[in-house]
Amino acid sequence: MAEEIAQMGASVDNLRAAVRRSGSKLPPLLTSQLRHLGDLMRDTVADISIRGCSTEQRVLLNAMICSYVPTPLQAYLGLPPAHHGEESAATFLFAEQLATLELTLADLLNQIRIGAVEELSTHGRFLADKFSAQDAALQLQQPVSERDPLRLEGQPWQH
Secondary structure, eight states: OHHHHHHHHHHHHHHHHHHHHHGGGSOHHHHHHHHHHHHHHHHHHHHHHHHOOOHHHHHHHHHIIIIITHHHHHHHHTSOGGGGSTTOHHHHHHHHHHHHHHHHHHHHHHHHHHHHHHHHHHHHHHHHHHHHHHHHHHSOOOOGGGSOTTOOTTSOOOO
16 A cells, blocks of 8 residues: 555655646636646655555546646647637636535545544544453452541541
């Protein structure tokens, strides 16, 4: 899995480099969206290397990094320059696709982070349940003869 995560990180770096190389072929709106997606992808790869994730989440992230963003980027860059304008239908369509991918990626990152918190919480509940019955046995009881006569709490009343 570490090798797969490293490969995803390298793919993110390659995608970010492709966006930088695109220069003036990309309108500022698309450049901004693609750079933001690259940052989110980098954060997500870093998070899964630390926290882990499910196989489904890893497959989705890998597909976004290796296909869902680069394929339409290459298709857009392959269009004649007349379609690269800020107001063109192709720019508008690609911007919508990137916005959808950004929402999906932000949701994925949130799921990974919440999943790690939930896993930790579940583990904490397990430990609490496992050792709660042993708590009473582990507590030291003070012998009656060593009790402080000036402290009345916890001592039986004598009439």
